[in-house]
Amino acid sequence: MQGxxxxxxxxxxxxxxxxxxxxxxxxxxxxxxxxxxxxxKATPHAGYLHTGFEKLGEHLDYNQYIVVTDxxxxxxxxxxNFGYVLAVEQLLGIEVTKRCQYIRILMAELSRLADHLxxxxxxxxxxxAFSVFLYSFREREKLYSIFEKTTGARLTTxxxxxxxxxxxxxxxxEADIQQFVSNFPKALxxxxxxxTKNRIWMDRTKGVGPIAADAAVSYGLTGPCLRAxxxxxxxxxxxxxxxxxxxxxxxxxxxxxDAYDRYLVRMEEMIQSCGIVTQVLDNIxxxxxxxxxxxxxxxxxxxxxxxxxxxxxxxxxxxxxHGVQPPKGDHYCATESPNGELGFYIVSDGSGTAYRIRIRxxxxxxxxxxxxxxxxxxxxxxxxxxxxxxxxxxxxxx
Amino acid sequence: MSEEKEVEEQSKPxxxxxxxxxxxxxxxxxxxxxGTVVVVVRKEQAYAVLEYLKTDPELAxxxxxxxxxxDNSQMESELMQFDYARFMVVYQLYSYHGQCRxxxxxxxxxxxxxxxxxxxxxxxANWLERETYDMFGINFEGHPDLRRILMPDDFxxxxxxxxxxxxGRGERxxxxxxxxxx
Numbered sequence: 001m002q003g004x005x006x007x008x009x010x011x012x013x014x015x016x017x018x019x020x021x022x023x024x025x026x027x028x029x030x031x032x033x034x035x036x037x038x039x040x041k042a043t044p045h046a047g048y049l050h051t052g053f054e055k056l057g058e059h060l061d062y063n064q065y066i067v068v069t070d071x072x073x074x075x076x077x078x079x080x081n082f083g084y085v086l087a088v089e090q091l092l093g094i095e096v097t098k099r100c101q102y103i104r105i106l107m108a109e110l111s112r113l114a115d116h117l118x119x120x121x122x123x124x125x126x127x128x129a130f131s132v133f134l135y136s137f138r139e140r141e142k143l144y145s146i147f148e149k150t151t152g153a154r155l156t157t158x159x160x161x162x163x164x165x166x167x168x169x170x171x172x173x174e175a176d177i178q179q180f181v182s183n184f185p186k187a188l189x190x191x192x193x194x195x196t197k198n199r200i201w202m203d204r205t206k207g208v209g210p211i212a213a214d215a216a217v218s219y220g221l222t223g224p225c226l227r228a229x230x231x232x233x234x235x236x237x238x239x240x241x242x243x244x245x246x247x248x249x250x251x252x253x254x255x256x257x258d259a260y261d262r263y264l265v266r267m268e269e270m271i272q273s274c275g276i277v278t279q280v281l282d283n284i285x286x287x288x289x290x291x292x293x294x295x296x297x298x299x300x301x302x303x304x305x306x307x308x309x310x311x312x313x314x315x316x317x318x319x320x321x322h323g324v325q326p327p328k329g330d331h332y333c334a335t336e337s338p339n340g341e342l343g344f345y346i347v348s349d350g351s352g353t354a355y356r357i358r359i360r361x362x363x364x365x366x367x368x369x370x371x372x373x374x375x376x377x378x379x380x381x382x383x384x385x386x387x388x389x390x391x392x393x394x395x396x397x398x
Numbered sequence: 399m400s401e402e403k404e405v406e407e408q409s410k411p412x413x414x415x416x417x418x419x420x421x422x423x424x425x426x427x428x429x430x431x432x433g434t435v436v437v438v439v440r441k442e443q444a445y446a447v448l449e450y451l452k453t454d455p456e457l458a459x460x461x462x463x464x465x466x467x468x469d470n471s472q473m474e475s476e477l478m479q480f481d482y483a484r485f486m487v488v489y490q491l492y493s494y495h496g497q498c499r500x501x502x503x504x505x506x507x508x509x510x511x512x513x514x515x516x517x518x519x520x521x522x523a524n525w526l527e528r529e530t531y532d533m534f535g536i537n538f539e540g541h542p543d544l545r546r547i548l549m550p551d552d553f554x555x556x557x558x559x560x561x562x563x564x565x566g567r568g569e570r571x572x573x574x575x576x577x578x579x580x
Contacts, residue, residue: 046525047548054533055557059564090432217460217494220522231494238497328475331432332490332501334463345490347468355473356558360464360490368525397548 012040017382019048025122026393030370030382037379042371046364049397057357062088062162062324063317065357070156072342072359072395075118078111078147079337080395081160086241087333087344088162091326096291100164101243102284107150107159108335109273109280110177113184114143115338115390116266116273123263123387124195127204132194139187142180149173162324163297164290174281181274181281188270195263205259209373209385212257219369222362223340224265225389229257235336247279259388296324325352332360339363339390361395411435413457413500421447426480426505436501438480444487444504445514451491451500452519458495462516465489465526467506467534469560480505485534487513506536515541533558 018029027048033041053068060068069080082104089096096104117140124132144154149170151157159166195201211221213229226233234251236244252268254261290297294313303310317323326348334343340362347356366389373385413435414428424443429436439447451459468486470476476486483505491500506513515538516523527538528547535556538544546553555562 047546047550050548052557055562055564093432215521218521220462220520220526233494329431330468330501332434332464332499334499341463343464343490345464345466345488349473356468358464358466358488360466364525364529365522368522372521 011035015379019045026391026396028367028386028391028393028396030374030386032374032379032382034379039374039377039379039382042374042382044367044370046367047397049393051398053398054357054359057354059353061320061352062326062354065354066160067156067158070158072361072398073115073337073339073363073392074155074394075392076111076115076338077155077157078107078151078159079115079335080342081157082108082242083333083335083337083342084344085160085162086335087331087346088324088326090333091329091331091346091348092162092296092324093327094163094291094293094296096164096242097288098243098285099168099287100289100291102280103165103169103289104160104242105244105247106177106277106280106284107147109276110143110146112273112338113270114140114147116270117143119266119338119387119390120191120263123384123390124201126383126387127201129195129198129201132191135187135191135194139184146173146176146180149176161290161297163293168289174284177277178281181277184274185271188267192267196267202260204381204384205263205388207256208259208377208381209388210256210258211369211373215372216257216369219372220365221340221369222365223336223338224262224269225257225340225366227252228254228261228265230255235334235341239334241333241335246283247276249273249276259384262388321352323352325350334360337362339392339395340366342395359395359398361398363389363391363393363396367391367396411498412496413437413451413498416454416457417447417450420450434499434501436503438503438505441504441506441513444502445516448489448491448502448516449519451502456495457493459491459493459500461492461494462520462522462526463490463492463499465516465523465530467530467536467558469534469558471560482507484508485511485536487530487536489516511535512537512539514539515544517541532556535559 013034015032015034017032019027029045031043032039056068057065066081069084070077072080117136121133121136147157148154151159211229213231216226216229230253232251232253237251249272252265254265298317299310299313304314328348328350330347332343332345334341342362343360345358346354349355374382417425424440424447425437426440427438451457466488470486471484485506487504487506489502513536515527525547527541530536531544532546532549533556
């Protein structure tokens with residue numbers, strides 16, 4: 001049918017794709033029913049990495065749960081940390097300091113860059129473009145050095161706290177980030193020259209895995225996958241949280257909703273994120289990073305070790321039944337994570353532990369829409385489409 | 399939730415006005431919590447209300463963000479409020495048209511765990527409802543493929559129910575260390 005190939009007649013073949021296939025990037029599994037090389041039916045299976053994050057949330061207190069959020073979308077843990085504490089803070093009815101909001105935007109945008117870079121490298125690698133992988137990992141490594149210096153960890157960052165962040169930016173952090181963002185557009189241009197007008201790349205991604213705008217909305221797609229269909233929706237613009245209304249940026253959109261448009265949207269988003277980072281660095285205010293509310297934020301370590309009041313406050317925040325206790329009620333808070341809408345729905349019974357935490361992961365709905373994009377296409381396009389969606393098993397299965 | 403101030407009544411959100419006009423008998427409670435309108439809807443009319451919310455051109459809640467449930471069995475106040483319905487199925491909706499969110503909650507009693515599936519309205523509801531079935535045992539009637547999704551197919555029980563322990567179930571029968579060591 002497609003590509004001038006004649007459809008083989010009669011016999012169907014069932015192909016098990018994953019969960020250990022190298023191009024699935026994690027434990028994803030798709031059962032493909034093939035007729036010759038065309039896909040008749042695709043059935044995605046989820047759950048191989050199910051870890052019970054939602055159940056854990058009912059047994060850990062609000063600050064302890066931050067370490068669990070690291071492990072959801074493990075390509076951009078800072079965005080998850082951010083989304084989660086924002087939900088708790090909105091439930092508490094508090095707003096963090098201006099400097100803290102700016103630091104959080106800064107880290108969220110840098111992690112968006114890191115996420116998109118890894119996506120770019122692996123998506124290109126799956127289609128045989130090995131150099132792109134090396135180029136994007138070279139840039140990503142610079143970001144991870146910044147993360148490591150800021151948070152103390154490369155992957156399990158656990159940077160945010162309810163009411164603040166772990167610690168202020170280190171000395172010279174602004175200079176490091178400034179140096180990165182001033183070099184980055186040039187580095188991204190190298191990738192553009194490698195891929196954007198590349199005959200092979202265009203043949204493998206243009207018109208592959210398309211989804212129309214109304215189908216994308218019906219399937220609940222969000223983030224770059226939704227914007228590639230032409231809907232200019234970005235939660236940072238529609239419901240600005242945490243000072244996102246004070247920075248200017250464009251929301252790139254595509255037209256066809258295919259793998260190529262998803263690629264272009266993500267590429268442009270990286271440039272926009274760079275712009276946001278520059279604006280944040282220019283305007284970041286001085287002042288305290290943490291809220292000065294001893295019932296919510298932990299005191300400084302020097303306080304906790306040096307003064308009896310600090311020690312008492314430290315104990316109070318940590319002890320069960322004395323720390324962060326949002327009022328009774330429920331709240332849904334959505335943030336624009338690199339993959340799309342990451343939502344936390346928290347039900348509080350007034351105690352120090354959430355009564356119920358529901359995570360609304362973008363990948364779960366993206367993976368569900370996969371058959372819609374695959375069926376009728378070629379089996380070799382499976383890898384291209386899966387790569388373009390950037391499904392992360394950690395947040396898919398939670 | 400039932401305490402409505404008179405000041406707020408003047409600037410009532412459009413969605414509440416329209417729901418009161420068209421589906422007044424379906425509404426059990428309404429509230430505005432932290433900028434989001436919350437409505438609690440009778441199970442029998444839940445599908446009709448959700449369909450109305452999606453198709454009404456002025457409201458156009460075309461994006462089903464999330465479907466989940468809450469087991470209220472250890473939350474006495476919530477239980478009392480809705481006639482001791484153990485589960486609350488929660489739909490999060492978003493309207494691209496009005497750029498606003500809406501939370502629709504539907505109480506479900508333990509002795510009748512079925513609720514109409516919204517898969518005919520939103521294709522994305524398929525997996526979300528499967529997960530809710532997997533975790534809470536809510537039966538979505540009319541769902542095309544109601545199987546477990548995150549837990550294995552032969553798994554017993556529904557892990558996010560409050561009476562399901564964090565650890566221990568099924569483990570001890572298989573590993574009886576005490577007996578072996580004696």
